[in-house]
Amino acid sequence: MNFTLILFILTIVTGVAWLADRFVFMPGRRRRADAALAEFDRQQRAAGTQHALAGNEAASARARVRDEQLRQPWWLEYSASFFPVILLVFVLRSFIIEPFKIPSASMVPTLQVGDFIVVNKFSYGLRLPVLNRKVVPLGDPQRGDVVVFRYPEDESVDYIKRVVGLPGDTVSYQDKRLTINGQPVPEQALPDYFDAERVNYAKQYREDLLGRKHLILNNPSVPPYVLGASQFPNREACQYNDRGVVCKVPAGSYFVMGDNRDNSADSRYWGFVPDRNLVGRAFFIWLNFGDMKRIGRFD
Incomplete structure (x- = not known):
């Protein structure tokens, strides 16, 4: 198969994944992250001063909760994440310069x-x-x-x-x-x-x-x-x-x-x-x- 065609297909596939992540999946993950953080804060308040996490320990735990909810699924990580690089290579190779041996x-x-x-x-x-x-x-x-x-x-x-x-x-x-x-x-x-x-x-x-x-x-x-x-x-x-x-x-x-x-x-x-x-x-x-x-x- 023509390499340009392969690169074009990869650009389209990763581009669709990037758009879907940006406008569909990421807002959903943010909502879940906000809800999880709200629940974490509620549990901290309910635990009282004696049992609640304090200081840096609380901040680290809160960050872990947020990161866990915002983490991309593996199929998005290996598609949407590569879109900017693949797009750059596709544009350079298609319109500006191309290497040959x-x-x-x-x-x-x-x-x-x-x-x-x-x-x-x-x-x-x-x-x-x-x-x-x-x-x-x-x-x-x-x-x-x-x-x-x-x-x-x-x-x-x-x-x-x-x-x-x-x-x-x-x-x-x-x-x-x-x-x-x-x-x-x-x-x-x-x-x-x-x-x-x-x-x-x-x-x-x-x-x-x-x-x-x-x-x-x-x-x-x-x-x-x-x-x-x-x-x-x-x-x-x-x-x-x-x-x-x-x-x-x-x-x-x-x-x-x-x-x-x-x-x-x-x-x-x-x-x-x-x-x-x-x-x-x-x-x-x-x-x-x-x-x-x-x-x-x-x-």
Whole structure:
């Protein structure tokens, strides 16, 4: 089951319990507490000065009587009491920021396996949780943004890639060179990068995606053609050949790629990312147990 849905259900259940306790059960407990205290005071007066509790002993006994009557039942203690915390987590996770863990090497060298990242949930508009329907438009993805989205072929799975094509763009990836709207994307060669997953060296470049610079990898031993592309929506907008692929990005969708170009299942294989599938913009690494120095913003 989707974790957001689980959190939503928990918020509703604990919220109902909290409201019921505040407006129904708590007033009843207070009435019983007042009645019990009145009975305690009556018994104290009836006992007289010689047998009645005195001083701190009487005050402690009176407090115990009151606390006993005001104590929540166990089912309220473990539901209503947690509502403020669950509500806070739900609001933060649904509308502001959400943590993710990088599970694969598709975004190496920008993001490493095991990186814990933070995703800005409102960069591309406020969306209703669970339904994921945009209700307040605040912005759109830009070329070069690293985005988290619900995988179009299985929306229960979250993916992370870099946006390279906006709606209406013509994106060409031929012979491992990226061209957007007929303009080749500049690349600066850097020292080779050791790919630990494939145990070999990959060619490393600094790509300037129309003003957004970031690192990418290419493996010379991998052929440029796309093998195994699925039958995705708007597939007719893409032409495949032995040099790669050329796609016209449809309205309301985005073309995304991994920075580890020859080790990434992305729009070349399964198509475009609809705007409704966007989760948010990734921008910060806050932890990696394998490398504690990997903390900070990334391009």
